[in-house]
Amino acid sequence: MKDLLLCESEFRMMDVIWDSAPIESGKLVKLCEEKLSWKKSTTYTMLRKLVEKELVENNNSVVTVLVPREQVQEFESEHLVKKSFGGSLPAFVSAFLGNGSISKEEAEKLIELIGSHIEE
Secondary structure (H helix, E strand, C coil): CCCCCCHHHHHHHHHHHHHHEEHHHHHHHHHHHHCCCHHHHHHHHHHHHHCCCCEEECCCCCCCCCHHHHHEEECHHHHHHHHHHHHHHHHHHHHHHCCCCCCCCHHHHHHHHHHCCCCH
């Protein structure tokens, strides 16, 4: 699997693209100016990097997504758990919750989600 770990600016631009694709590159420049305060040159430089990483495609000045948001989120989440918590999901959840609490509804959704991913 290719490396889907994005730096902050790459992720911010991908957010714009995921929300708008397919999009003409000229319109993308305007959106990045509005949402990210980027200049045209910055947008095109970042777009080139995303094309090189094979996250997006830019054909005939139309930008399309090659890797969905969920796939990047999954990759980055797994990377975080491995890097910061030695691969321990319970350690991650414990750190995430800290001293806070979650609602009963949130807890039930998490229990249901965990139940659907238990290995037999």
